[in-house]
Amino acid sequence: MTWDRSPVEVATGAEYREDLRAAADRSGVDESVVTGEGRLRGRRIAVIACEFGFLAGSIGVAAAERIVLAVERATELGLPLVASPTSGGTRMQEGTVAFVQMVKIAGAVTIHKAAGYPYLVYLRDPTMGGVFASWGSLGHMTFAEPGALIGFLGPRVYQALYGRPFPEGVQTAENLYRNGVVDGVVPVRVFRRIVHRVLNVVNNLQGQGISDSDRSGSGMVVENTGSDDAKHPVEQPGSSAWDSVLISRRPERPGIRELLRHVTDRVPLSGTGQGESDRTVVLALARLRGRPCVVFGHDRAGQTGENTMGPAALREARRSMQLAAELHLPLVLVIDTAGAALSREAEERGLAPEIARCLADLITLETPTVSVLLGQGSGGGALALLPADRVLAATHAWLAPLPPEGASAIVFRDTEHAPALADAQRIRAADLLADGVVDRIVPEYPDAADESVDFARRMVSTIAAELTRLDGRSADELVLARQQRYRRLGLR
Numbered sequence: 001m002t003w004d005r006s007p008v009e010v011a012t013g014a015e016y017r018e019d020l021r022a023a024a025d026r027s028g029v030d031e032s033v034v035t036g037e038g039r040l041r042g043r044r045i046a047v048i049a050c051e052f053g054f055l056a057g058s059i060g061v062a063a064a065e066r067i068v069l070a071v072e073r074a075t076e077l078g079l080p081l082v083a084s085p086t087s088g089g090t091r092m093q094e095g096t097v098a099f100v101q102m103v104k105i106a107g108a109v110t111i112h113k114a115a116g117y118p119y120l121v122y123l124r125d126p127t128m129g130g131v132f133a134s135w136g137s138l139g140h141m142t143f144a145e146p147g148a149l150i151g152f153l154g155p156r157v158y159q160a161l162y163g164r165p166f167p168e169g170v171q172t173a174e175n176l177y178r179n180g181v182v183d184g185v186v187p188v189r190v191f192r193r194i195v196h197r198v199l200n201v202v203n204n205l206q207g208q209g210i211s212d213s214d215r216s217g218s219g220m221v222v223e224n225t226g227s228d229d230a231k232h233p234v235e236q237p238g239s240s241a242w243d244s245v246l247i248s249r250r251p252e253r254p255g256i257r258e259l260l261r262h263v264t265d266r267v268p269l270s271g272t273g274q275g276e277s278d279r280t281v282v283l284a285l286a287r288l289r290g291r292p293c294v295v296f297g298h299d300r301a302g303q304t305g306e307n308t309m310g311p312a313a314l315r316e317a318r319r320s321m322q323l324a325a326e327l328h329l330p331l332v333l334v335i336d337t338a339g340a341a342l343s344r345e346a347e348e349r350g351l352a353p354e355i356a357r358c359l360a361d362l363i364t365l366e367t368p369t370v371s372v373l374l375g376q377g378s379g380g381g382a383l384a385l386l387p388a389d390r391v392l393a394a395t396h397a398w399l400a401p402l403p404p405e406g407a408s409a410i411v412f413r414d415t416e417h418a419p420a421l422a423d424a425q426r427i428r429a430a431d432l433l434a435d436g437v438v439d440r441i442v443p444e445y446p447d448a449a450d451e452s453v454d455f456a457r458r459m460v461s462t463i464a465a466e467l468t469r470l471d472g473r474s475a476d477e478l479v480l481a482r483q484q485r486y487r488r489l490g491l492r
Helices: 014-027 061-077 092-099 101-114 155-162 173-178 188-201 241-248 256-260 311-327 344-348 351-364 379-383 404-412 418-424 429-434 452-470 475-488
Strands: 033-040 043-050 081-084 119-123 141-144 264-269 281-288 291-298 331-337 369-377 390-394 440-442
Touching (some): 033 061, 033 188, 043 188, 061 101, 092 101, 101 119, 155 404, 173 344, 241 369, 241 404, 256 291, 281 452, 291 369, 311 351, 331 379, 351 379, 390 429, 404 418
Parallel strands (some): 081 119, 119 141, 291 331, 390 440
8 A cells, every 4th residue: 555645846947857757757656765555474564665767766855755754654653664775875966955865764764763663674776875874774674685786885976086996896785795784685585584574573563553752753843943143154255166165175174173172171082992993083072162072073184085984983973972972961073074985895894884873873862962064074974973953064164965076977977067066956055054954154254274273263162152052951852853853854
């Protein structure tokens, strides 16, 4: 039985509308995702599945809304949920607002799991990008189709960015199974038997209703948390998204270490606590204008060339979340990355699942959180640190599914269209503010690289003010407001 209704309306140009119409004609479905309820050996289950024939199964606002509605319905009905993605990832035609839909999908799945209902995933060929790095990696158990291409980074993007092909044999279901990323590689008929066995074990949960108190976070109105001063961002006259991209890449631009020079009682920490460390991130306890907190973020000084944050850095991020929760401290997250690691090691050590877990942990973290877009905000490595109660951005910071050059490689098969695509995708801070991704812009006069000390002090003071603003809110209030915030993203 289908649960699908007509897709929600999204802002589209004529060319994109024609792409959607042609995709519907070819695939026979009205979006890249179908949802509904069925029976597996007599047991009711909810199902979410991608249709790759519709724009390569890519996920935009309409598809994400359909997924979230299905997850919420499964939770309300107390049904186990089986997800079967096959997708190229984020729908590039919708830009950053499509990219951040993965946050609300991860949030809905996390609520479903927290209610005690099973979430089982079957990855089909191919499952890539943001889909693999969010709802494709959050299953209680995850299996994959034999021979399936599965990974975070598309090989074409790697070729465009680094001028050489991605190593063969890395992004296969069998290789990821050998490296512990998925639980098994089985044909769908075997997966059905596995689901049946899992549900036999947890059948005491099957079909049970939930109380009104357990429905919190589902289908409620979001409170507007924007501040008045955020409505008028300081912006350089005539600056484009591409201008901000270039400015954010200046070597002299201040990073997280410069911010930490202007705090007190700083206690640097290192590693995951489980035998891993990554020099591309920084973790510390500190006081920001008297406000105690845990600080974690990307270290622009530690990122060189292809040496960007890997799975260990994301596990260190999750350590920062655990520290904040256990110590009852606010968490400050600093985003400043050219992208997560693009390597064989990163894929095999579970980069995409770690991004998904960061999203899930932040959505449900029972302590105040502030995320800061300090400079570059590229890909899943940036998204992993985004979900927060308040999101700040420097004037020339930006957030995008990929570096503009990589997005251009996907859409146009070249890198020459990067400046135009950066504008079209609405990646700059001012656009993110208008789209509800960012709450407040911290000005640069005219460029943080030219006023490093003053900018760092200004940013630290603003973060401290936001922490004060969040003070006194209960854990339940924080989590509910955060879930509602990301539930609404992209809807008009």
